[in-house]
Amino acid sequence: MSQYIAPIRDMQFVMRELAGLDAVAALPGCEEVSADLVDAILEEAGKFAGGVLAPLNWSGDQEGAKWNNGEVTTASGWKEAYNQFAESGWTALACDPQYGGQGLPKLISTAVMEMWKSANMAFSLCPMLTTGAIEALMLRGTDEQKDMYLPKMVSGEWTGTMNLTEPQAGSDLAAVRTRAEPVGDGTYRIFGQKIFITYGEHDLTDNIIHLVLARLPDAPEGVKGISLFVVPKFLLNADGTPGARNDVHCVSIEHKLGIHASPTAVLAFGDHGGAIGTLVGEPNRGLEYMFIMMNEARFAVGMEGLALSERAYQHALQYAKDRIQGTELGVRGGPKVNILHHPDVRRMLMSMRSQTEAMRALAYVVGAATDMAHLHPDDAVRARNQAFVDLMIPVVKGWCTENSVDIASTGVQVHGGMGFIEETGAAQHLRDARITPIYEGTTAIQANDLIGRKIAREGGATIKAVIAEMRAVLAEVGGVQDEAFAAIARSLDSGIKALEEGAEYIVATYGQDIKAAHVGSVPFLRLFGIVAGGWQMARAALIARQRLGEGGGDEVFYRSKIVSARFYADHVLPQAPGLAYTVVNGAAGALALSEEQF
Numbered sequence: 001m002s003q004y005i006a007p008i009r010d011m012q013f014v015m016r017e018l019a020g021l022d023a024v025a026a027l028p029g030c031e032e033v034s035a036d037l038v039d040a041i042l043e044e045a046g047k048f049a050g051g052v053l054a055p056l057n058w059s060g061d062q063e064g065a066k067w068n069n070g071e072v073t074t075a076s077g078w079k080e081a082y083n084q085f086a087e088s089g090w091t092a093l094a095c096d097p098q099y100g101g102q103g104l105p106k107l108i109s110t111a112v113m114e115m116w117k118s119a120n121m122a123f124s125l126c127p128m129l130t131t132g133a134i135e136a137l138m139l140r141g142t143d144e145q146k147d148m149y150l151p152k153m154v155s156g157e158w159t160g161t162m163n164l165t166e167p168q169a170g171s172d173l174a175a176v177r178t179r180a181e182p183v184g185d186g187t188y189r190i191f192g193q194k195i196f197i198t199y200g201e202h203d204l205t206d207n208i209i210h211l212v213l214a215r216l217p218d219a220p221e222g223v224k225g226i227s228l229f230v231v232p233k234f235l236l237n238a239d240g241t242p243g244a245r246n247d248v249h250c251v252s253i254e255h256k257l258g259i260h261a262s263p264t265a266v267l268a269f270g271d272h273g274g275a276i277g278t279l280v281g282e283p284n285r286g287l288e289y290m291f292i293m294m295n296e297a298r299f300a301v302g303m304e305g306l307a308l309s310e311r312a313y314q315h316a317l318q319y320a321k322d323r324i325q326g327t328e329l330g331v332r333g334g335p336k337v338n339i340l341h342h343p344d345v346r347r348m349l350m351s352m353r354s355q356t357e358a359m360r361a362l363a364y365v366v367g368a369a370t371d372m373a374h375l376h377p378d379d380a381v382r383a384r385n386q387a388f389v390d391l392m393i394p395v396v397k398g399w400c401t402e403n404s405v406d407i408a409s410t411g412v413q414v415h416g417g418m419g420f421i422e423e424t425g426a427a428q429h430l431r432d433a434r435i436t437p438i439y440e441g442t443t444a445i446q447a448n449d450l451i452g453r454k455i456a457r458e459g460g461a462t463i464k465a466v467i468a469e470m471r472a473v474l475a476e477v478g479g480v481q482d483e484a485f486a487a488i489a490r491s492l493d494s495g496i497k498a499l500e501e502g503a504e505y506i507v508a509t510y511g512q513d514i515k516a517a518h519v520g521s522v523p524f525l526r527l528f529g530i531v532a533g534g535w536q537m538a539r540a541a542l543i544a545r546q547r548l549g550e551g552g553g554d555e556v557f558y559r560s561k562i563v564s565a566r567f568y569a570d571h572v573l574p575q576a577p578g579l580a581y582t583v584v585n586g587a588a589g590a591l592a593l594s595e596e597q598f
Contacts, residue, residue: 002315002425004054004119006046009557010357011111011364012039017543018361018536019368024105027375038108041093045112048088049119052081057120060261061428065202067253067263072201075261081123082204086156090116091127095134099150106374110367113300114360117307121432122261124307126159126199128300132293133160133211137230140281140289145230148240149209159205162293163194163212163231163267171445173213173287174222178269180214180229180277189274190214190231190248193266200265201233201250207242208233211293212269212277213286220284228286229277231269247275258431297440298397299366304436305400306359312404312411312429313352319415319424320345339414347571348414352407354568357561358533359400361540366392387462391454392532394446398522399529401436402443408433447521450528455503456510456517463503463528470496470535477538484566485541491573492538495531498580502527505584519590520583527579534573541565 015021015038025033060075085091094109095101116124134153137145152158169175178192190212194200201208210231219225234242247270254264269275281289320340327334328341339345366389373386408430412419419426437443455463474496478489502524510517544561547554 002311002318004050004057004311004314006042006049006115006118007310007360008042008046010360011042011114013540013543013557013561014361014364015107015111015368018539019107019364021107021368024107024368024371027105027371028377029103029375030105030371033105033108041104041108042111044088045090045115048085048090049115052084053116053119053123056081056123056261058425058428060120060122061258061432062260064260065253065263067201067250070201070249070251072203072250072253072263072265074202074204074263078123078261079204082126082156085127091130091156092154094131095154096138096150099138099146100154105368106370107364107368110303110364113303114307114310114363117304118311120261121304121308122259124304125259125262126202126204127156128297129162129198130156130158130160131300132162132296133209135296136162136211136228136280136289136292139292140228141230142278142280145278145280148236149230149232152207152240153209157205158207158209159199159202160209160211161197161200162290162297163197163200163210164290165196166193167195171441173226176213176215176226178212178214180216180227180279181274182216183276186278188214188216188229188277188279189270190229190277191270191274193251193268195266196254197265197267199263200267201253202263206234210248210267211280211290213290214277216283223287225284226286227283228280228289230280231275231277235276247272257434258428259435294440295393298446299363299370299393301436301439302393302396302398302400303363304439305397305402305404305433306356306363308404308429308433308436309352309356309359309400309407312408312426312433313349313356315426315429316352316411316414317349319418319426320349323415345414348410350564350567351571352410354537354564355403355407355533355572357540357564358537358568358572359396359403361536362392362529362532363396363400365536366396384465388466391450391462391466394450394454395525395529395532397440398437398443398446398450398525399533401433401439402526403529404433404436405430443522443525447525448518450525451506451510451517451521455506460503460507466532467496467500467503470499470531473535473538473542476542480542480545482545484562485545488538488541488565488569491569492531492534495534495573495576498576499527499531502580502583513587515591516587519587523579523582523586527576527583530572530576530579534568534576537565537568 056077063075066073092101093104097103180188180190182188212229212231213226235244235246237243249268250265251268252266323339324336325339328337369385369389373382376382412426415426418424474492477485541562544558548558
C-alpha cells in the first residue's frame with residue numbers, strides 16, 4: 001500500500017502567501033498564532049496522519065465496520081487510533097476554549113483536516129460530524145445543553161451526528177415525518193427512522209449525541225415546520241455521566257461502494273416508548289439551525305475532495321516512479337525506463353497535481369475568509385468576507401468533489417491494468433471519492449444554491465466583486481515579460497470572460513426562465529471552480545516569481561509552482577469557454593423531450 005506524506009511545504013506556501021496567515025494571526029483572539037506554532041502543528045499532524053491513520057486506511061476498507069444485533073464494531077485498530085486522536089487534542093483544535101477547545105483559526109484547522117482526510121477518509125468522518133454538531137450547539141443550544149454536552153464532545157470523549165434523511169425524505173426535507181411529542185418537563189419523545197447516519201452507531205466512545213430533525217404536533221407543513229432536537233444515545237445521570245440507554249437503536253448499517261470502515265447507520269427512534277430529547281433553539285426553526293452544521297459539513301466534504309485527490313496523486317506518482325515499462329521516446333535502443341518518462345503519464349500526473357494545488361489554494365483562501373468573517377473588528381470587512389464565503393462554499397464542495405472522482409480515476413489509469421486490481425489500493429481512492437459529490441447535498445443542490453441564493457438573488461453583486469479581484473491579478477500577470485506568464489494571462493483572460501458571460505446569463509435568465517437557468521447550474525459551478533482555481537494558480541505563480549527574484553532559496557519548489565500554473569493554464573482553464581457555451585445554450589436540448597420520449 002502507498003504511504004501518505006502530508007504536503008506540508010505546499011500547505012505552508014498556501015497558508016502564508018495566498019490565504020494570508022499573518023492577517024489571520026492579527027485577528028482578535030488569534031494573538032498566540034505564529035508561523036512557528038503553525039509549522040509545529042502541521043508537523044505533528046503530518047506525523048499522526050502518516051504514522052497512525054494512513055496505515056489503517058487499506059485494512060479498514062477491507063475489514064469494514066460490522067453490525068451485530070444493534071451493536072456496531074469498528075475495524076481493527078480504529079478504537080486505539082481514535083483514543084490517540086482524542087488524547088492528542090486534535091478534536092479540540094478549532095473549538096471554543098470555554099468548553100476545552102484550543103480556539104485556533106479555521107485556516108489552521110482546514111490544513112489539518114486535509115491531512116486526516118487524505119490519510120484515512122473513513123476515519124475522518126467521525127470527528128467531522130462531531131465538529132458540525134458542536135458548532136450547532138454552540139450557536140443555538142441552551143446554556144444547559146452546552147454545559148451537558150460540549151465539554152465531552154470537544155474533548156472527543158463523545159461524538160456527534162446529524163440526522164436529516166429518512167427513507168421517503170432524501171434531499172426533500174419538507175417530507176420529514178419523524179415526530180416529537182412534548183412530555184411536559186421541557187423534554188420530548190422522538191419517534192421515527194433516520195437513514196444514512198454517518199457514525200450513527202459505533203464502539204469508539206461511550207456516548208453519541210444525535211442532532212435530530214423532527215416535527216412538533218402543531219407544526220406547519222413543509223420545511224417551516226421542522227424543529228431540531230438533541231437526543232443522546234445514553235441519557236445523562238445527575239453527575240453528567242452516561243446513564244440509562246435512550247430509545248434510539250441502530251437497526252442496520254449500509255453496504256457501500258466505498259468508505260467501508262465508516263458505519264452508515266439506519267437509526268430507529270422510539271420503538272420502545274420514545275427517545276428522550278430536548279429542543280434546540282426555537283420551535284420550527286430546525287432546518288435553519290441544521291444548516292449551521294450543513295455549511296460546516298459542506299466545506300468539510302469539499303476538503304475530502306481535495307484530500308482524496310492528493311492521496312490519489314501521491315499513490316499514482318509512486319507507482320509511476322516504480323513501474324518499469326518501455327523505452328523512452330526518442331531514445332533509439334535505450335534502456336527500459338519507469339513510466340514517468342512517458343509523455344502521457346506526465347500529462348496525467350500534472351493534471352492531478354495542478355488541479356489538487358488549485359483546489360487547496362481556493363479552499364484555504366475560503367477558510368481564511370471564514371476567520372475574517374467571524375473575527376475581524378470591522379463590520380464591513382466581516383460582511384464582505386461572509387458574502388465571499390457564502391458564495392464559495394458550494395463551489396468548494398461541488399467542484400472539489402467532482403474533481404476528486406476524475407482525479408482518482410486518472411490515478412487508476414496511471415496504474416494501467418494494476419489500477420483495476422484491488423490489491424494495489426488505487427481503486428479504493430476512486431470508490432471513496434465517489435460518495436463526495438453526493439454527501440451533504442449533491443452537486444446539483446450545491447449548484448442550485450449557487451445560482452439562486454448566491455447569485456440571482458443579489459443580482460450577481462458578490463460574484464462581480466470576485467471577478468474584479470480576478471481581473472486585478474490578470475493585469476499583474478499580463479505585465480510580466482515571460483512566456484509562461486503570457487500563456488497564463490491568455491487562458492486566465494479567456495476564463496474570466498467565460499465566467500462573466502455565464503454569470504450574466506444566470507442573472508438575466510433566472511427570473512424569466514428558471515428551468516433554463518438550472519440546466520446550466522452544474523456546468524456553471526464547474527466553470528466557476530475552474531476559473532477560481534486558475535485565479536489562485538496565477539497568484540501562486542506571481543508570488544513564486546517574486547520569491548525567486550529575492551533569491552531566498554527553495555528554488556526547486558518555486559519553479560515548480562510556476563510550471564503547475566502554466567500546465568493549469570494550458571490544460572484546465574481552456575475548458576471554461578466551452579462550459580460557458582453550455583450554460584448559455586444548453587437548455588433547449590435538455591428540456592425538449594416529453595416524459596414519454598425518454
